[in-house]
Amino acid sequence: MLDGVFSFVLLDTRHNTFIAARDAIGVTPLYIGWGLDGSVWMSSEMKGLNDDCENFKVFPPGHLYSSKTRSLKRWYNPPWYSETVPSAPYDPLVLRKAFEKAVIKRLMTDVPFGVLLSGGLDSSLVAAVTARHLGGTKAADICENQLHSFCIGLEDSPDLRAAKEVANYLGTIHHEFHFTVQDGIDAIEDVIYHIETYDVTTIRASIPMFLMSRKIRSLGVKMVISGEGSDEIFGGYLYFHKAPNKEEFHQETCRKIKALHLYDCLRANKATSTWGLELRVPFLDKEFIDVSMSIDPKWKMINPDLDQIEKWVLRKAFEDEENPYLPKHILYRQKEQFSDGVGYSWIDGLKTHAAENVTDKMMLNAVNIYPHNTPSTKEAYYYRTIFERLFPQVSAILTVPGGPSVACSTVKAIEWDSQWSKNLDPSGRAALGVHISALNPHIPASLTANVDVRAS
Numbered sequence: 001m002l003d004g005v006f007s008f009v010l011l012d013t014r015h016n017t018f019i020a021a022r023d024a025i026g027v028t029p030l031y032i033g034w035g036l037d038g039s040v041w042m043s044s045e046m047k048g049l050n051d052d053c054e055n056f057k058v059f060p061p062g063h064l065y066s067s068k069t070r071s072l073k074r075w076y077n078p079p080w081y082s083e084t085v086p087s088a089p090y091d092p093l094v095l096r097k098a099f100e101k102a103v104i105k106r107l108m109t110d111v112p113f114g115v116l117l118s119g120g121l122d123s124s125l126v127a128a129v130t131a132r133h134l135g136g137t138k139a140a141d142i143c144e145n146q147l148h149s150f151c152i153g154l155e156d157s158p159d160l161r162a163a164k165e166v167a168n169y170l171g172t173i174h175h176e177f178h179f180t181v182q183d184g185i186d187a188i189e190d191v192i193y194h195i196e197t198y199d200v201t202t203i204r205a206s207i208p209m210f211l212m213s214r215k216i217r218s219l220g221v222k223m224v225i226s227g228e229g230s231d232e233i234f235g236g237y238l239y240f241h242k243a244p245n246k247e248e249f250h251q252e253t254c255r256k257i258k259a260l261h262l263y264d265c266l267r268a269n270k271a272t273s274t275w276g277l278e279l280r281v282p283f284l285d286k287e288f289i290d291v292s293m294s295i296d297p298k299w300k301m302i303n304p305d306l307d308q309i310e311k312w313v314l315r316k317a318f319e320d321e322e323n324p325y326l327p328k329h330i331l332y333r334q335k336e337q338f339s340d341g342v343g344y345s346w347i348d349g350l351k352t353h354a355a356e357n358v359t360d361k362m363m364l365n366a367v368n369i370y371p372h373n374t375p376s377t378k379e380a381y382y383y384r385t386i387f388e389r390l391f392p393q394v395s396a397i398l399t400v401p402g403g404p405s406v407a408c409s410t411v412k413a414i415e416w417d418s419q420w421s422k423n424l425d426p427s428g429r430a431a432l433g434v435h436i437s438a439l440n441p442h443i444p445a446s447l448t449a450n451v452d453v454r455a456s
Contacts, residue, residue, distance in 0.1 A: 092313070103282045114224050122231070154178070194270055196391065213272045229257075246296070250300075
């Protein structure tokens with residue numbers, strides 16, 4: 001019955017027993033470990049266990065641990081978890097109302113707050129709904145009816161351009177933060193220490209979010225609302241263009257939601273909470289997920305012949321000619337992964353830096369040095385060396401998922417296109433034939449933010 005995000009341990013001092021639980025999706029982190037003396041340990045960070053536990057692992061989302069039975073049991077078991085393909089018809093208004101309810105629910109606050117705004121569909125919808133429903137709430141009094149929005153990027157990045165346009169449209173007090181590739185490189189070790197992963201795409205996106213969170217907190221803001229989770233629910237990543245049928249499409253969204261705690265939730269929570277900033281994610285509201293995942297996936301499928309691009313059902317739900325939530329070209333802006341949207345030279349800069357620190361000879365021996373989740377690129381190797389220096393335990397290495405990926409896909413989805421298996425990279429630009437900048441390399445990155453992909 002609990003609604004919201006949480007990781008907790010509840011102690012019963014009368015019987016010397018306890019239970020521990022984690023929220024449905026794993027928005028907040030939790031780890032469980034075991035000592036040689038038979039003790040059981042819980043921590044919201046892996047570094048809280050590595051000195052005292054012989055073995056530890058990620059506490060699975062939606063689970064409950066009881067000291068009486070010394071076992072984990074799943075308490076969150078919605079219909080979509082079995083991956084059975086749903087058949088409910090698509091109703092745009094039902095979806096819109098469900099999302100608005102999820103956002104309004106997260107406006108309960110007594111601290112200064114704002115919204116993270118990249119200018120992409122998800123964060124823009126969060127900002128639009130927040131701005132529209134702010135009036136009359138306690139939150140409105142706290143921010144004096146002036147919603148603050150925050151964005152980060154390299155100079156002239158796609159996100160900065162689009163976010164400024166959305167902020168102007170919504171009338172928010174917009175804060176635009178800039179960083180350089182060198183700023184990001186200088187933060188790599190700190191980020192890996194706090195985020196506790198060596199996953200490439202997570203680190204790429206965590207660094208700008210880490211830098212932005214520090215700046216936001218320095219302004220006195222204590223809570224932000226963000227757009228994580230939408231791409232997993234609606235199949236927003238560009239590789240979903242290659243889904244062969246609705247069954248595969250739906251099952252991949254289920255796999256992505258189940259893995260969120262290892263990727264986007266891990267990044268978003270730890271990058272913000274490192275600086276004492278609370279993150280709220282309306283797309284991962286339990287009720288909203290139930291509504292979204294009950295829709296027949298044929299409506300979520302990407303179909304250029306019917307003018308349906310990725311996340312079409314969400315875009316369509318917020319089309320309102322009389323009282324628009326967003327400008328039409330923002331509502332239909334193509335997906336940019338956060339690590340791409342902050343500026344395409346960001347990822348290129350990371351690869352160059354890694355190549356300067358990892359030799360070809362080191363890569364030849366990678367499988368012998370790192371037999372588990374062997375890094376396949378110099379960038380992955382570089383992150384791995386830092387991670388294992390900070391977290392040398394085998395248990396720590398095993399908390400990070402592995403396997404090949406293209407544009408953030410699971411291993412299974414790589415089977416959808418034989419060409420993609422030759423271009424493995426978690427960047428959205430690896431979705432060859434789909435990503436606009438990959439299709440049109442002569443288009444400046446700053447202009448792709450405003451391309452109407454329905455006409456492309």
